[in-house]
Amino acid sequence: MALLEVKDLKVRVEEREILHGLTLTVNEGEVHAIMGPNGSGKSTLSHVIAGKPGYEVTDGQILFKGEDLLEMDPEERAAKGVFLAFQYPVEIPGVATMNFLRTALNAQRKARGESEYSTPDFLKKVREVSKSLNIPQDMLKRGVNVGFSGGEKKRNEVLQMALFEPSLCILDEMDSGLDIDALRIAADGVNALRSPKRAMVVITHYQRLLNYIVPDFVHVMSKGRVVKSGDKQLALELEESGYTQFEDAA
Amino acid sequence: MPAVQETVERVKRIDVDQYRYGFETLIDSEKAPKGLSEDIVKFISGKKNEPAWMLQWRLEAYRRWLTMTEPTWARVEYPKIDFQDIYYYAAPKPKKTVSSLDEIDPEILKTYEKLGIPLREVAMLEGVEPKPGEEDPARRKIAVDAVFDSVSVATTFKAELKKAGVIFMPISEAIREHPELVQKYLGSVVPTSDNFYATLNSAVFSDGSFVYVPPGVRCPMELSTYFRINERNTGQFERTLIIADKGSYVSYLEGCTAPQRDENQLHAAVVELVALDDAEIKYSTVQNWYPGNSEGKGGIYNFVTKRGDCRGNHSKISWTQVETGSAITWKYPSCILRGDNSSGEFYSIAISNGFQQVDSGTKMIHLGKNTSSRIISKGIAAGKSQNTYRGLVTAHRKATGARNFTACDSLLIGDKCGAHTVPYIEAKNSSATFEHEATTSKISEDVLFYCVQRGLSQEEAVGLVVNGFVKDVLQQLPMEFAVEAQKLISISLEGSVG
Ligand SMILES: Nc1ncnc2c1ncn2[C@@H]1O[C@H](COP(=O)(O)OP(=O)(O)O)[C@@H](O)[C@H]1O
Ligand SMILES: [Mg+2]
Numbered sequence: 001m002a003l004l005e006v007k008d009l010k011v012r013v014e015e016r017e018i019l020h021g022l023t024l025t026v027n028e029g030e031v032h033a034i035m036g037p038n039g040s041g042k043s044t045l046s047h048v049i050a051g052k053p054g055y056e057v058t059d060g061q062i063l064f065k066g067e068d069l070l071e072m073d074p075e076e077r078a079a080k081g082v083f084l085a086f087q088y089p090v091e092i093p094g095v096a097t098m099n100f101l102r103t104a105l106n107a108q109r110k111a112r113g114e115s116e117y118s119t120p121d122f123l124k125k126v127r128e129v130s131k132s133l134n135i136p137q138d139m140l141k142r143g144v145n146v147g148f149s150g151g152e153k154k155r156n157e158v159l160q161m162a163l164f165e166p167s168l169c170i171l172d173e174m175d176s177g178l179d180i181d182a183l184r185i186a187a188d189g190v191n192a193l194r195s196p197k198r199a200m201v202v203i204t205h206y207q208r209l210l211n212y213i214v215p216d217f218v219h220v221m222s223k224g225r226v227v228k229s230g231d232k233q234l235a236l237e238l239e240e241s242g243y244t245q246f247e248d249a250a
Numbered sequence: 251m252p253a254v255q256e257t258v259e260r261v262k263r264i265d266v267d268q269y270r271y272g273f274e275t276l277i278d279s280e281k282a283p284k285g286l287s288e289d290i291v292k293f294i295s296g297k298k299n300e301p302a303w304m305l306q307w308r309l310e311a312y313r314r315w316l317t318m319t320e321p322t323w324a325r326v327e328y329p330k331i332d333f334q335d336i337y338y339y340a341a342p343k344p345k346k347t348v349s350s351l352d353e354i355d356p357e358i359l360k361t362y363e364k365l366g367i368p369l370r371e372v373a374m375l376e377g378v379e380p381k382p383g384e385e386d387p388a389r390r391k392i393a394v395d396a397v398f399d400s401v402s403v404a405t406t407f408k409a410e411l412k413k414a415g416v417i418f419m420p421i422s423e424a425i426r427e428h429p430e431l432v433q434k435y436l437g438s439v440v441p442t443s444d445n446f447y448a449t450l451n452s453a454v455f456s457d458g459s460f461v462y463v464p465p466g467v468r469c470p471m472e473l474s475t476y477f478r479i480n481e482r483n484t485g486q487f488e489r490t491l492i493i494a495d496k497g498s499y500v501s502y503l504e505g506c507t508a509p510q511r512d513e514n515q516l517h518a519a520v521v522e523l524v525a526l527d528d529a530e531i532k533y534s535t536v537q538n539w540y541p542g543n544s545e546g547k548g549g550i551y552n553f554v555t556k557r558g559d560c561r562g563n564h565s566k567i568s569w570t571q572v573e574t575g576s577a578i579t580w581k582y583p584s585c586i587l588r589g590d591n592s593s594g595e596f597y598s599i600a601i602s603n604g605f606q607q608v609d610s611g612t613k614m615i616h617l618g619k620n621t622s623s624r625i626i627s628k629g630i631a632a633g634k635s636q637n638t639y640r641g642l643v644t645a646h647r648k649a650t651g652a653r654n655f656t657a658c659d660s661l662l663i664g665d666k667c668g669a670h671t672v673p674y675i676e677a678k679n680s681s682a683t684f685e686h687e688a689t690t691s692k693i694s695e696d697v698l699f700y701c702v703q704r705g706l707s708q709e710e711a712v713g714l715v716v717n718g719f720v721k722d723v724l725q726q727l728p729m730e731f732a733v734e735a736q737k738l739i740s741i742s743l744e745g746s747v748g
Binding site: 052143 | 694695696697699700701702703704705706707708710714715717718719720721722
């Protein structure tokens, strides 16, 4: 059984159809890249998978581990292993990052019927992961993403990914706004999480990111559809020839 | 459905029946007949065995009150109150005098247990000497005065406080036992003629707490009063008077709850604080009176006058309040900065949901030289509620070097509620520096989605965001209260997201 099956998905936002029948299959252990020009619907796809309100699915299906994802609340999806690393992670003033991480992790564990982490176990885990991501402890005391640099925000997303151990990670434009060094740290963090049990969907506008996170499959999106799929070679071809060739195909 | 839309939908179904303190205690009680007259004032005074001067004081207030009209400037709406349709005195009717907790009606003790106020445990600690140099933080002592309807039913730790020279007792007792102190200070901060509700209170107040901390004494424990309205159609008019003599310090906590009732109940309290030279008073309130049901029926009208007088040089008064209950709140804990170099603080969290109306804020009146004040107000409006911050900062002609900083932040949940900020600033002295910041924001869908994507429910997400929003103020509360307040905030917002 595929981990994620998106079948002929049609999605509207405010009466306008954005996704016009999108199909995508992701198996455990695979890394898929979704590339496409701005406005092609990449973020829309990630939001619909994660359950963001405001999108109307008019046709098609999303199955996750064989279950109908569209029937679930977003927090239920999270507990089942869907993780979305946001392009623009939000700031939550007054809520210490550490407190947020713990509240979220325990909420997920509770939803799965698992016991909550004890404080020492939790702290140990956070310390391990944040060390490998080069996240200083005092950053964890600050409000969630408050005053974080672009790179710190993205690393905080990867930190959460590592803590929550999701089976599907969707990374939306992880490279946006990052310089090469920041990108490398974040990408190393992501690569460390690659495993045969976990799949990743890496959304990006640029090929650059894929030098660091090397995908097994590449899909080109244009105007709300997947117009071409291939292996990592496809990304390199796109870098040469650009997206315009697909505009007509869509 | 967009998250905010969803929130609004859920708010429509809000059921304030989730109010946790809505039980009623079935005890025998003794009431004065309904309505207000000189006879009732005399009845109350007589019940309390008051000296003649006290009765005189009350009667003057009563006569004054007859000439006054209710204030209408606050942004609150309610049907006219029939002041003759209220009981002004109700007392639980067990024994005549209560010398130990064992003599208190077990039903009342149970009530306090339900409220999470362990009168009995606290009492058991009474008289137990702490081992020298040993302080177990888990058993940190809080002296409690419990006021049930109009009467103080228990005050704990009296003996230990007495050793430190601190007087903490029901004000009715203080009037008899320390008349010189009461006569000197009662009405010296909030005069009997101050305002309609304060004047009413002066005529009919039945009990409340009295605190006196002698010079140089740091009160050895937190002092706390829990107020509970139980009887039907009964007004509660408590009076609190706290005096911190030169160089002393006291931290005082106040908690309030009431049963669920269809009719509105009036609560018109007066609190007076006096801080002499170098003294400091920290006054914290967690107000959780019944807010009314989902249709806006019932709930407490909370019309309260709280004022602190920084009478001495270098004195300090700090108000911290967490307001989650009441159908209507009309309340402006204020500081008169009379002494030179005195300072006043006001930290407030006011949460309104359902049909609640809050008009609250503070007054900082700078009279002395180099006085400073700080106002941090966090208003959160959900449901169909209206939440107004009203604040006055003034500097007198002679108040050179007066400084104020004000930050008012409002957070809206849904689009049927309103938040308003009404600042009044008057500087009659050119050396005054007054800063005012105000923000109003909506709880954003993106923030909520971020949280639910990480596994929190909508409700948990709102609770988390709101607790972050109010953090600066929560930090001002004594630890025991901060935990309670945090829970209360989540509970009072429960209806707002389902
Ligand atoms: N909330 C929204 N309201 C209206 N239009 C939207 C909304 N979100 C996305 N769109 C539109 O949907 C299309 C796809 O957007 P998006 O999924 O963000 O693309 P991408 O992530 O590939 O750049 C764009 O035309 C965008 O304007
Ligand atoms: Mg996008």
